[in-house]
Amino acid sequence: MRLDVVSIFPEYLAPLRQSLLGRAVADGRIQLEVHDLRRWATDRHRSVDDTPYGGGAGMVMRPDVWAAALDDVAPAGATVVVPTPAGHPFSQATAADLARREHLVFACGRYEGLDQRVVLDAARRVEVLELSIGDYVLAGGEVAALVVIEAVTRLLPGVLGNPESAVTDSFGEGSPGLLEHPAYTRPVEFRGLAVPPVLLSGNHAAIARWRRDESLRRTARRRPDLVARLDPATLDAADRAV
Numbered sequence: 037m038r039l040d041v042v043s044i045f046p047e048y049l050a051p052l053r054q055s056l057l058g059r060a061v062a063d064g065r066i067q068l069e070v071h072d073l074r075r076w077a078t079d080r081h082r083s084v085d086d087t088p089y090g091g092g093a094g095m096v097m098r099p100d101v102w103a104a105a106l107d108d109v110a111p112a113g114a115t116v117v118v119p120t121p122a123g124h125p126f127s128q129a130t131a132a133d134l135a136r137r138e139h140l141v142f143a144c145g146r147y148e149g150l151d152q153r154v155v156l157d158a159a160r161r162v163e164v165l166e167l168s169i170g171d172y173v174l175a176g177g178e179v180a181a182l183v184v185i186e187a188v189t190r191l192l193p194g195v196l197g198n199p200e201s202a203v204t205d206s207f208g209e210g211s212p213g214l215l216e217h218p219a220y221t222r223p224v225e226f227r228g229l230a231v232p233p234v235l236l237s238g239n240h241a242a243i244a245r246w247r248r249d250e251s252l253r254r255t256a257r258r259r260p261d262l263v264a265r266l267d268p269a270t271l272d273a274a275d276r277a278v
């Protein structure tokens with residue numbers, strides 16, 4: 037997979053060169069290039085924003101600068117991801133879809149976002165996805181790009197340390213729509229708090245049942261919206277008794 041990220045704060049993307057992803061980039065399993073949007077600015081002040089038509093607070097990012105950048109960075113076949121508070125909700129399913137693509141380009145805006153014609157023009161030749169990572173407002177697209185890139189690249193074979201966990205994690209296909217159960221490690225007692233005895237029993241059926249029950253309990257308590265969406269088939273008779 038190739039990743040290109042365009043931003044006026046390229047140093048915001050430095051975390052992409054850390055940890056497991058950084059190792060995949062260093063050994064060439066993932067190609068990563070971060071671009072400073074001001075490279076495509078044309079005036080002597082290298083300006084990238086202007087006042088909004090129709091009035092209102094803040095500034096809007098100029099279409100000419102962004103279009104020139106995407107012309108260079110997003111060839112036919114690339115997928116352009118535009119983080120925005122007004123985007124389609126980013127989900128694990130979207131992450132799995134993006135993980136199957138060869139080339140992702142992230143257009144990280146600032147100010148009040150990009151002139152909409154940047155999206156409309158790019159969509160004439162590549163797929164453009166406007167994505168929101170949640171119902172809260174960030175100051176720019178860089179952190180959202182980091183979130184999407186991490187969620188996507190951890191699904192790529194050979195990038196994540198333990199491929200099994202990409203399946204069993206919350207929202208992974210291995211645990212349809214349930215939150216992760218609590219996890220424990222040594223010591224068996226810590227500050228007067230014990231590990232649930234079933235986890236020490238060696239009874240794998242009982243452990244699986246406990247983990248399932250804890251996932252259901254946690255999901256019902258914290259995410260009733262997910263419970264409403266659960267496929268009844270995933271809840272066997274025993275689960276219904278929980």
Ligand SMILES: COc1ccc(Cn2ccc3ccc(-c4cc(N)[nH]n4)cc32)cc1
Nearest residue numbers: 119120121145146169170172173174176177
């Ligand atoms: C019109 O209202 C606003 C529009 C933009 C902004 C700041 N901003 C500029 C670019 C940019 C890209 C992504 C995001 C973002 C994404 C999510 N889920 N939250 N916030 C925020 C962004 C503030 C307010």
